Amino acid sequence: MSIKELISPETISLELQATDADSAIQELAAVLARSGAVSDLSAYVADVRTRERHSTTAVGFGVAIPHAKSAGVSRAAVAFGRAKAGLNWSSLDGEPVHMVFLIAAPEGANDVHLKALAQLARMLMHEEVREGLLAANTPDQVLAALG
C-alpha cells in the first residue's frame, strides 16, 4: 500500500486557518471527519491531544505529525495542512511549523496501514520532499510531492 491510499485531495488543506497547534489539530481532524475516516471527532481529538502532551510531534524542519490510534477512527487516513505564516507549536528545533500531517489510525490498525505511515514518516526526513510540499499549488501537486 502506498501513502496515497491514505491521503486524498479532499483531506489536503493548502492554507490552514489555524495559528496554533491545537486549532490546527481540530481543523484537520474536522477534515478527516468529513471524509468519513474519523467517526467520533471528540474522542479522536482527545487521543491526539494526549499523545501530543506526552511529547511534541513537531519534529523540526517545519513539520508536525500529530497522530493517534483511536477508537474514534473508522479507517486509517492522513490529512495534510499547510500554514504559510507558520504555526505556534513547541517544536524540537524551536522553529514554527509550516506543514502538518494529521494521522488517524483505528484501534487494531493493520500492518499495511502502519507500514504506509512509517513510509510517510521516513519521506518527511528528506529535504526535497519537504520542499515539494511547500511549493505545491494544488492538492494534486502535494500528492505528487509524496512520490
Next chain:
Amino acid sequence: MTKKLVAVTACPTGIAHTYMAAESLSKAAKSKGIEIKVETRGSVGVENELSEAEVREAHAVIIAADAKVDRERFAGKTIIEVPVGEAIKNGGGLIDRALEAAPPAPAAADLSDQVKDIKAERSATATGWYKHLMTGVSYMIPFTVAGGILVALSFAFGIHAADLPNTLPAYLMKIGGAGALGFMVPVLAAFIAYSIADRPGIVPGMVGGYLASQVGAGFLGGIIAGFLAGYLTSWLTRVIRLPKTMEGLKPVFILPVLSTLITGLLMIYVVGTPMAAIMTGLQHWLTTLGQGSAVALGLVLGAMMGFDLGGPVNKAAYTFAVGLLGSGVYGPQAVVMAAGMTPPLGLALATFMAPRKFTPEQREAGKAAAVLGIGFITEGAIPFAAADPLRVIPATVVGSAIAGGLAMLFGTTLRAPHGGIFVMPIPNVVGNPLLYIVAIAIGTVVTAILVTALKKPAQQ
C-alpha cells in the same frame, strides 16, 4: 576498517517518530560514508532486527527511544541513549558522538549467559507468520469453547439422544457440533488471512478454510488456506491497478471474487486432490499392517489419530477402524477412540499442570478441551496444535500412540463408532473397560507431560 554502528529507534505510539529517527540516522550515516543498521521497534513490530553478530561487530550502539528498549542484549557495548527526538533533529551529531565514543569495555564474564537468555526471549516474540497464526487461533478459540460445551450438554441427555430428530439434544448437537465446531477451521483460516491482508482477506480465508474441512485437509489444511488467502489477497491488492473511475469496484467486486476463486481452486485441486490419495494410500497400508503385530498396529493407529487431529491421517485411521467393525474386528476401534481422546484430554491436563505456558484464553480453551476429550472430539486440541504445531503435535502423537498401543496390549475392544466416555457404562460395548480407562489415562498423562516439557512459557 571503517567503524560500523547499530541503532534502535522506538517511540510510544510507534507510528511516526520511530521511523523518522531511523531515516535521519541512516541519512546522516550515508552522507558520512558510515555503515549503520537501524532496528525500528514501531507498532508494526520489530523491523530490520539486529542480529547478535551485528551487535558484536558494532563500534557503538545508539538507542533513540522514548519507549522502553531492552539494554541487556547490548551488554558490553558502548551505548549512547537519547530521546527519539534527538535522533530526528540531529542524526549527524549522534553519529559523530557514537564514532568518537570510547571503545567498548571488556565483555562481562556472563555475556554468553545473557546472550542465551536474549535468544530464548526473542524466539518467543510474536512476529510475522507466528503473529498471523496466533490471530487466527485467538478468533477460533471461542468457537471451540461454545461448541464443546453445547455438544457436552447434548451428551448429557444420553450418548444417543441426539440421534432422535427434532429434540433438544439433536438441536444442541447441531448448534454446537455442526455450528460452532464446524466453523473452527474456516474461522482459523479467515483470521490468519485477515491478519495478513486486513478485511479483504476474510472472504477467501473463510471459504478456503471451509474447503479445507470439506476436502478432509483438517486444521493443517486450514492453516494453509489462511496463509494462501492472506498472501494472495495482499498481493492482488498491490498489483491490481484500475483507472480512478473504476477504483471503487476493486474492494467490493474484483478483490473478493478473484481472491476467493483462486484460493478455492487451489484448495480443491492442489490441496484437496492429494488428500484423497493420501487417505486411500494410508488405509491400504493399514490393511497390510493389520496382519502383523496387534500392538504395532495399535501404536501406528494411535500415532495417526494424534497427528493431524481431524485431518487426512487421522481420518484414514478412523475410517479404517470403523470399516473393521463391520467385519467383527473390534480392537482397532478401541484404539482410535482412546487415541482420539488423549490429545484434548492431555492438553487440558497440561493447562492445569503448567498454566504459565498458556495464554489466558488457551486456559479457557483447556476446559472446553477436557469436555470435548471425554466425548472423543479430537478437535478440542486444535487451538493448541494450531498455535504451536511443532511442539504440540509431537506430544499428541506420542501420547496417542501409547494409548493406542496399550489398548491393543490390554486386549480392549469397542463396538461403538463414537461416543467417548459416555458409551462406557453401556453393557457389552467396551471389552475390558477398566484397562481401557487405564490406557486412556496413561496416554493423557504422557501427552500432558510432553506438552509441558516441550512448550515455552506463553507471552502475555
